[in-house]
Amino acid sequence: MLGSGILKGLAVTAKNFVGSYHDPKRMVTVEYPEQKTNIPENYRSFPFLVSENAEDPMGSLRCVACQICEKECPPQCIIIEKSKDKKPDAAGKMQLYPAVFNIDTSVCMSCQICVEVCPFDSIKMDQVFEVAATERFNELLLTRERLAKPNSYYHQIHPTEAAEVDGRLTAERQAAAEKAKAAAAAKAAAAAAKPVVASTQPAPAPVAAAQKSPPPAA
Amino acid sequence: MSAASGSEHFLEHAPLDLRDWLVQFLTHWLHLTGLLQWMLHNLISIVMILAVFGLFFAFTTIAERKLLGRLQNRLGPNRTGLPKFSRLFGGWHFKHKLFGLSQPFADAIKALTKEDIVPAEADKLLHFLAPVIVVAFSLMTFAVLPFGRHFIPVEMDAALLYFFAAGSATELAIFMAGWSSRNKYSLLSAMRALAQLISYELPLILSVVPVVLVTSTLSTQNIVLAQGSWTFGVLPHWFVFTPWGCAGFLIFLVSALAESNRSPFDLPEAESELVAGHLTEYSGFKYALFFMAEYFGLTALSALGVTIFLGGWQAPCEFLQIIPSYLWFMGKLILMIVFFIWVRGTLLRLRIDQLTRLSWKFLVPLALINLVNGGFWALTTEWSGPLQIARWAISIVVIVVPFLLMGRKLSTGFAPRTYRYAP
Numbered sequence: 001m002l003g004s005g006i007l008k009g010l011a012v013t014a015k016n017f018v019g020s021y022h023d024p025k026r027m028v029t030v031e032y033p034e035q036k037t038n039i040p041e042n043y044r045s046f047p048f049l050v051s052e053n054a055e056d057p058m059g060s061l062r063c064v065a066c067q068i069c070e071k072e073c074p075p076q077c078i079i080i081e082k083s084k085d086k087k088p089d090a091a092g093k094m095q096l097y098p099a100v101f102n103i104d105t106s107v108c109m110s111c112q113i114c115v116e117v118c119p120f121d122s123i124k125m126d127q128v129f130e131v132a133a134t135e136r137f138n139e140l141l142l143t144r145e146r147l148a149k150p151n152s153y154y155h156q157i158h159p160t161e162a163a164e165v166d167g168r169l170t171a172e173r174q175a176a177a178e179k180a181k182a183a184a185a186a187k188a189a190a191a192a193a194k195p196v197v198a199s200t201q202p203a204p205a206p207v208a209a210a211q212k213s214p215p216p217a218a
Numbered sequence: 219m220s221a222a223s224g225s226e227h228f229l230e231h232a233p234l235d236l237r238d239w240l241v242q243f244l245t246h247w248l249h250l251t252g253l254l255q256w257m258l259h260n261l262i263s264i265v266m267i268l269a270v271f272g273l274f275f276a277f278t279t280i281a282e283r284k285l286l287g288r289l290q291n292r293l294g295p296n297r298t299g300l301p302k303f304s305r306l307f308g309g310w311h312f313k314h315k316l317f318g319l320s321q322p323f324a325d326a327i328k329a330l331t332k333e334d335i336v337p338a339e340a341d342k343l344l345h346f347l348a349p350v351i352v353v354a355f356s357l358m359t360f361a362v363l364p365f366g367r368h369f370i371p372v373e374m375d376a377a378l379l380y381f382f383a384a385g386s387a388t389e390l391a392i393f394m395a396g397w398s399s400r401n402k403y404s405l406l407s408a409m410r411a412l413a414q415l416i417s418y419e420l421p422l423i424l425s426v427v428p429v430v431l432v433t434s435t436l437s438t439q440n441i442v443l444a445q446g447s448w449t450f451g452v453l454p455h456w457f458v459f460t461p462w463g464c465a466g467f468l469i470f471l472v473s474a475l476a477e478s479n480r481s482p483f484d485l486p487e488a489e490s491e492l493v494a495g496h497l498t499e500y501s502g503f504k505y506a507l508f509f510m511a512e513y514f515g516l517t518a519l520s521a522l523g524v525t526i527f528l529g530g531w532q533a534p535c536e537f538l539q540i541i542p543s544y545l546w547f548m549g550k551l552i553l554m555i556v557f558f559i560w561v562r563g564t565l566l567r568l569r570i571d572q573l574t575r576l577s578w579k580f581l582v583p584l585a586l587i588n589l590v591n592g593g594f595w596a597l598t599t600e601w602s603g604p605l606q607i608a609r610w611a612i613s614i615v616v617i618v619v620p621f622l623l624m625g626r627k628l629s630t631g632f633a634p635r636t637y638r639y640a641p
Binding site: 001 | 290560565622626
């Protein structure tokens with residue numbers, strides 16, 4: 001009969017109306033400022049710089065100012081100035097560090113290319129999306145002080161990825177320490193071969209990680 | 219019962235008494251003469267209608283948004299509370315959001331402060347006049363609606379004629395808006411709007427004519443009075459409870475939906491398909507005026523439907539007459555509006571050919587048959603006893619059989635749709 005479809009439709013919406021008051025499962029709305037949904041792990045907004053030490057973020061940035069990200073950045077929103085001096089990095093090696101590291105978030109398109117190209121795992125994507133600012137220039141231009149966030153924060157927002165990165169970094173540092181140890185041992189052996197009374201003790205490893213490693217096979 | 223009827227009497231008259239007292243007070247104070255006194259008397263009525271239905275409009279918009287939300291399992295607007303005058307009150311402000319009920323006032327301020335853009339090539343005068351006229355005519359229809367037993371702004375013998383004359387004049391304003399914008403899309407959609415409005419004007423008026431036949435009056439107040447009796451004191455004699463009245467009411471509902479440009483007949487201004495139809499070149503408060511006129515038109519048509527078919531201000535049961543008549547009227551009006559919102563949240567928009575086909579091939583013939591039905595009812599008022607049953611049976615058959623036949627013809631080849639490749 002003409003009109004029966006209309007009545008069926010009216011019944012459906014009436015059910016929705018009544019259900020919306022007693023069945024919270026029907027509701028799709030999240031009342032945002034008060035309630036928040038969990039952000040998926042792979043969500044990304046803008047880049048940040050990883051620092052090893054939360055107490056001294058500027059002294060322990062992983063970034064060595066190699067400027068690869070600056071060159072690769074498609075909208076060119078990264079501005080880096082190398083330092084004049086060098087500082088020891090996490091592995092104790094002397095490295096340059098970024099005297100200036102700015103990201104213009106009004107330009108950044110969140111493409112993650114800087115993260116892909118970084119050989120030092122020093123720049124990662126953040127999940128902060130409440131980025132409203134009252135001023136266009138200084139507030140949207142993130143300096144290195146505002147970009148630096150500790151590794152523990154990285155673990156917090158991207159747990160899987162951060163565990164993988166940390167595993168790789170530890171392995172690399174271990175290999176580097178072993179290499180250094182082997183080199184030192186070889187040096188010591190060479191020194192011992194000379195007829196001079198010298199200690200055969202190898203040079204102390206630079207970092208704690210290296211000390212824990214087993215003695216070199218050579 | 220006397221005490222109850224006494225209190226009812228007092229409330230029925232109270233607003234009118236207040237108005238008369240105010241007029242007398244001001245007459246004494248300002249030494250007004252006859253004409254000025256008459257003007258003051260009517261001015262108070264006009265201000266009351268504007269205030270009551272202005273607020274009614276404001277809260278219809280928020281109710282519509284909230285109801286539509288609920289019909290679609292959303293919450294609807296619930297953010298707008300009172301403004302935070304923290305600086306004025308030493309850091310204190312009212313924290314409750316008031317369920318978002320102050321939303322219409324925020325919308326009004328937004329519309330008022332927006333820039334009013336007039337196209338360079340537009341006919342400036344008509345472009346300005348169109349929203350003014352559309353609001354004026356849709357407000358004029360309120361003059362003849364009986365809101366209560368003693369509440370009728372203008373008591374007129376040809377009230378129905380006046381109502382439809384004023385109501386159809388808004389169509390002129392819509393075409394004015396489309397033409398004066400100097401925009402071909404505005405003009406085209408104004409023509410479409412006009413085609414729709416003219417198509418549905420006919421069934422709208424034809425659905426009302428049987429009531430005129432039966433009551434033999436064009437006065438809205440007398441039509442309401444004709445519905446003022448009860449069988450056993452509980453079954454009201456509203457026209458919607460007669461076969462011809464029920465059919466007329468349904469035709470009236472569909473035509474009223476189309477006349478007030480509401481979903482599923484909102485083709486002239488189909489938000490999700492067109493820019494804004496004839497309102498394309500309007501912005502700011504002029505746009506808000508069109509919006510307002512649309513709601514005023516809807517309210518007026520709902521009020522007319524209540525007056526003609528749903529017993530107007532009459533109580534549904536005799537003992538419920540303790541509640542003042544104007545409250546019954548407003549309650550019925552709100553129910554009608556809620557029903558229109560419910561329909562809007564349910565049905566899909568029609569195509570223009572479906573729209574006109576529904577009117578010319580279905581509603582108009584059905585309304586004409588219903589006219590005959592109403593005439594039959596008017597001629598058989600003396601039938602009683604078993605003849606009364608025959609009267610009802612004949613009246614039902616006369617309207618239901620054409621409905622079924624025409625409905626079948628209207629929907630052949632359209633439903634149900636079968637899908638060949640999709641499961």
